[in-house]
Amino acid sequence: MAENKTKPTSKSVAKFLDNVSDDKKRKDSKTVLKLMRKLTKILFWQRSQWNN
Numbered sequence: 033m034a035e036n037k038t039k040p041t042s043k044s045v046a047k048f049l050d051n052v053s054d055d056k057k058r059k060d061s062k063t064v065l066k067l068m069r070k071l072t073k074i075l076f077w078q079r080s081q082w083n084n
Contacts, residue, residue, distance in 0.1 A: 045065060046062075049061045
């Protein structure tokens with residue numbers, strides 16, 4: 033069976049994105065990160081409301 037390429041790490045996502053050399057890719061990636069963080073907060077909030 034093939035080994036997963038992605039592994040847990042303690043490295044910061046923001047620091048990783050800061051090292052992306054292409055300006056457009058870096059900017060787009062940071063935008064996606066912001067959206068994912070916002071979505072995650074919304075989903076956790078909704079889940080807590082459903083459980084009450």
